[in-house]
Amino acid sequence: MYDLYSFENGNPNREVKSLVIRERVCKSSLVPSKLPGLNYALNPYRGCAHGCLYCYGPSVLKVRRESWSAKIEVKINLPDILEREVINKTGVVGIGTVTDPYQPIERRYCITKKSLEIISRSNLRASILTKSDLIIRDADFIAGMGGAEAGITITTLNDDFAGQFEPHAPPPSKRIETLKKLSDVGIDTYAMVGPILPIVTEDQLDTLISEIASTGTKRIMIDKLRLRPDMTKTLISCEVMNDPRFREEFFNKMHSDSFYQRIQGEIFKLCKKYQISFEKAF
Known part of the structure; x- marks a missing residue:
């Protein structure tokens, strides 16, 4: 068992003492994806230590929700499998579709980093989604990849709400800061305002969109x-x-x-106000 945040750059919202880490061997790395804009999905870990209460990962993979954030499986051989699977493939790989690829354990195992290095030598493009500031570690490398993009999920600016609904993810201020640093080095970035949480996302909505726009990112994506x-x-x-x-x-x-129609309309108007592109995830 490892101390959860011995691998994290940022400070978690809630303290966690430990979690179980298990190394496993995977049979494949790239899974065909039906998500808009993605051809393949790549998830370096099974489970996610951020413990977001609304996470759909446990349901998709049929894992007990209590175990999802307490037992993390590391796909230890994924880079080796990926090296073979990228051959003759084109399109976009979504990194982190059912896990956070930069959750704390990534600092130790670097499966995401190794995967990006392999993708950079292929004809595939990477689309990364995370809540973690650990992605800054790889910012310069991602900036040099052809056609790569990185998204940061921000559902609220309210630290108390974030601490309850996303208990072990870096706080909103850290995510805003991360989005700016990624944009500053030339990465194509976007903010994922989703899922939209009633009351929670509504809180300081104008300020949320304004803060996102101030980072230099050109795009906001929403999801219900x-x-x-x-x-x-x-x-x-x-x-x-x-x-x-x-x-x-x-x-x-x-x-x-x-x-949702009302909130979508409000966000659309705010995006026009702050001159940032608006997209729906689905």
Whole structure:
């Protein structure tokens, strides 16, 4: 067992003592992807130590939600497999579609870094999505890759909300700072404002879009919260859900198409105000 944040640049929102790390051998590295704009998905780790309550990874991979952030599997041979699989392939590889490729354990194992080095020598392009400032370690290398892009997920600027819904991810201010550093070295960047969390993402929405625009990134992508069967219990465990008014408003809005249409419209207007491109993830 390792101390969770002995590998992280940033400071976590909530302290975690330890988690279980297991090395495993994988049979493949590139999986065909149906996600818009991606041809393949690459996930260096199974599980994610950030522990975001809304994560859809456990549902997609049919893993118990309690285990998802407590037991991380390292695909120790993934770079070797990738070296063979990139041959004669073209298109875009999404790195981190069901895990965070720069979660703390990446500092020790460098599976993501090694994968990027292999992709850079191929005819594939990389599209990275993370919440972690550890990506700054590889910023210069990513900037030199042909056609690579990097996205930073930011659902709120409110540290308290982030600390409850994304308990072990770097705080929002660190993510804004990371987005700026990536943009400054010439990487094609975007901010993923998603999933949109009722009340949580609404808080300081104008300031959120303004802060993102100030980093130099040219694009904001949004996505709605899609409730999975095992997600309700986890969301309700949030401290803020002890307030019955908050809980009722949160879940009522979450099931409301009109709410998402309104928020989407507000974000679209703010993107025009701050001269930043607006996209829907799906």
